[in-house]
Amino acid sequence: MTKEEAKKRIEKLTRELNEHNYKYYVLSAPKISDYEYDMMLEELVRLEKQYPEYADSTSPARRIGGEVTKEFRQIRHDYQMLSLSNSYSEEDVIDFDRRVKKTLETEVEYVCELKYDGVAIGLRYNNGLLTLAVTRGDGDMGDDVTANARTIRAIPLKLKGDYPASFEIRGEIFMNHEGFETLNAEREEIGEQLFANPRNAAAGSLKIQDSSIVAKRPLDCFLYQVVADNAGFQYHYDTLKKAKDWGFKISPYMAKCNTIDEIFDFISFWNKERYALPFDIDGVVIKVNAFSQQEILGSTAKSPRWAIAYKFKAVRVATTLLSIDFQVGRTGAITPVANLQPVLLAGTIVKRASLHNADIIEKLDVRIGDTVYVEKGGEIIPKITGVDLENRESNAMPVEFISTCPECGTSLFRKEGEAHHYCPNEDNCPPQIKGKLEHFISRRAMNIDSLGEGKIEMLYDKRLVRDVSDLYNLTYDKLYGLGKIFEATEDKKEKKLSFREKTVNNILKGIEASKEVPFARVLYALGIRYVGETVAKKLVNHYKTIDDLMKADFYELILVDEIGDKIAESLISFFSQEKNRNLIEKLRERGLRLKAGKEEISLKSTRLGNKTIVISGVFNRFSREEAKRLIEEHGGKNAGTVSSRTDFILGGADMGPKKLEKAREMGIKIIAEEDFLKMIEEPSP
Numbered sequence: 001m002t003k004e005e006a007k008k009r010i011e012k013l014t015r016e017l018n019e020h021n022y023k024y025y026v027l028s029a030p031k032i033s034d035y036e037y038d039m040m041l042e043e044l045v046r047l048e049k050q051y052p053e054y055a056d057s058t059s060p061a062r063r064i065g066g067e068v069t070k071e072f073r074q075i076r077h078d079y080q081m082l083s084l085s086n087s088y089s090e091e092d093v094i095d096f097d098r099r100v101k102k103t104l105e106t107e108v109e110y111v112c113e114l115k116y117d118g119v120a121i122g123l124r125y126n127n128g129l130l131t132l133a134v135t136r137g138d139g140d141m142g143d144d145v146t147a148n149a150r151t152i153r154a155i156p157l158k159l160k161g162d163y164p165a166s167f168e169i170r171g172e173i174f175m176n177h178e179g180f181e182t183l184n185a186e187r188e189e190i191g192e193q194l195f196a197n198p199r200n201a202a203a204g205s206l207k208i209q210d211s212s213i214v215a216k217r218p219l220d221c222f223l224y225q226v227v228a229d230n231a232g233f234q235y236h237y238d239t240l241k242k243a244k245d246w247g248f249k250i251s252p253y254m255a256k257c258n259t260i261d262e263i264f265d266f267i268s269f270w271n272k273e274r275y276a277l278p279f280d281i282d283g284v285v286i287k288v289n290a291f292s293q294q295e296i297l298g299s300t301a302k303s304p305r306w307a308i309a310y311k312f313k314a315v316r317v318a319t320t321l322l323s324i325d326f327q328v329g330r331t332g333a334i335t336p337v338a339n340l341q342p343v344l345l346a347g348t349i350v351k352r353a354s355l356h357n358a359d360i361i362e363k364l365d366v367r368i369g370d371t372v373y374v375e376k377g378g379e380i381i382p383k384i385t386g387v388d389l390e391n392r393e394s395n396a397m398p399v400e401f402i403s404t405c406p407e408c409g410t411s412l413f414r415k416e417g418e419a420h421h422y423c424p425n426e427d428n429c430p431p432q433i434k435g436k437l438e439h440f441i442s443r444r445a446m447n448i449d450s451l452g453e454g455k456i457e458m459l460y461d462k463r464l465v466r467d468v469s470d471l472y473n474l475t476y477d478k479l480y481g482l483g484k485i486f487e488a489t490e491d492k493k494e495k496k497l498s499f500r501e502k503t504v505n506n507i508l509k510g511i512e513a514s515k516e517v518p519f520a521r522v523l524y525a526l527g528i529r530y531v532g533e534t535v536a537k538k539l540v541n542h543y544k545t546i547d548d549l550m551k552a553d554f555y556e557l558i559l560v561d562e563i564g565d566k567i568a569e570s571l572i573s574f575f576s577q578e579k580n581r582n583l584i585e586k587l588r589e590r591g592l593r594l595k596a597g598k599e600e601i602s603l604k605s606t607r608l609g610n611k612t613i614v615i616s617g618v619f620n621r622f623s624r625e626e627a628k629r630l631i632e633e634h635g636g637k638n639a640g641t642v643s644s645r646t647d648f649i650l651g652g653a654d655m656g657p658k659k660l661e662k663a664r665e666m667g668i669k670i671i672a673e674e675d676f677l678k679m680i681e682e683p684s685p
């Protein structure tokens, strides 16, 4: 690719990716698959590394972060960042309307909006480019979190259309429920403290000093106020509609209201419907629409007189804690679950609530028979947030955390610093085995969607499947005619499963198709502790094959990007166990992909143009493993032995005499490390 071509390609990718970004994150209407997007982004990152002079400041490649801030710079807000006065009753809203009308002495049009529950942010744009992002702070001064804000896909780096030359737009950074649940699940897996709710998760994420970590947090942003002098707008509502055209994410749930009844309709509608939203709101904001009227009304020291927040009442109910069950997950982690006297909470009947771990039980000091408060937060499962101590029976005993596994009786253990108790009996404890199987077939792992929780349970109970490799031994005859009736439980209805021709064929087809799943997902599917999707991808990118990964020792592993002590230890422990090595061999025999496919290798260049290279000897500038990686990253192929297919030998000190001899015999070139590095380095411009 010539420099001119690279420049054009970078421009084209930047333009197209920004547009896809907008369609995906702002309009929620993606036009291409995640995979296609990732491929384009990877190409752009690679080209920008090669030709940094053409990288644009609005490039989507910037969104992966990288800038580390030691301390956030303090920035004075151009316009004070006020807060809203809160109201909790209809009277407060009626009073607000009265006050407004009294001052203005005319009819007033309001705009009702949702009150997003996150962190306030002010974004400054100059000539269409995002130049500054500042938190509210004390209202006068806030933190400069520009590097972090740039990683949030819903915040445009470059605007479209007909925007004012310079203005500020304010909004709320938040995390939706799905992102929050995933983040907490990941944190639970690695033993990190969980976020109590999506708002804390959003606030905590925005304060991280390493923007590349922020980039991985599922943050989102709705904008709700344009702040500009002389931008020529008359109405708040119209300004937000315009801001949508400039590329901002503006909530679709806004309404113009002309009467107090219309305002109350909006409030009561969202008070009920808020649980159907994929993110948390904690109320409704009512604003005077005309800027001229807002100006007349002005502000108090703390809040504008032209707006008010109506806060929803916390949905909290009191009920009795009947008992506590202890559930065992696929990693052996024990989760206490509260059984409650059924109670109606925000439209659904709640019977169970998660208590997370022993520390939470202790902190709440919750006892069987207690009257407990249950709340619905960002999570799907409601949680116990407190205990009514006045109602406690005098003989109520503190909950004793179990010491043996409720499923298999093995003694539990708890590692220093970890929140969970674990059952160590990973090979024989049924929920652990079933959990591993369920993880293996899950969508992001092997994606065998013709199997599900119920079918896995049946295959396990019928002793057809004990480990994941057994799935690949299933045949039509073994499956046909199997059946089971699952008893109705409190949570689920009775379910009948019976395997007829269609079901069996679907299962077998799904299993067969999983043999094409790329190596990184197979590695993730194995369920090695701390090896989530991202870590699996990193490992595959580095090692390329399961054999090389299995050979790596601790010190080598921790040198790999993003692999720390914990992950390295977990990998070493997994691969050192014979049963796991046998499992890998069985999976290999069944034809699963245990090598990186072409689509998984991110090529840095093709300078080694498919050449087959044998490494021999030791090097000063890189290890043998690194040499292997360099060869692959630049499009070459590694081979173990010298043959007629060898293009050259990368020779270091102490090259094996046999290889040397053979190379001479066959007339194969030996290339020294300095020359090799020159081959893969970019030609100087």
Ligand code: IVH
Binding pocket: 081, 082, 083, 084, 085, 113, 114, 115, 116, 117, 119, 120, 121, 171, 172, 224, 225, 285, 303, 304, 307, 309
């Ligand atoms: S307008 C003068 N609109 O609520 C303040 N605020 O105390 C103008 N919030 O943390 C704010 N949703 O970030 C406005 N639709 C909305 C909002 C909203 C959430 C937050 C805001 C601030 C708090 C107000």
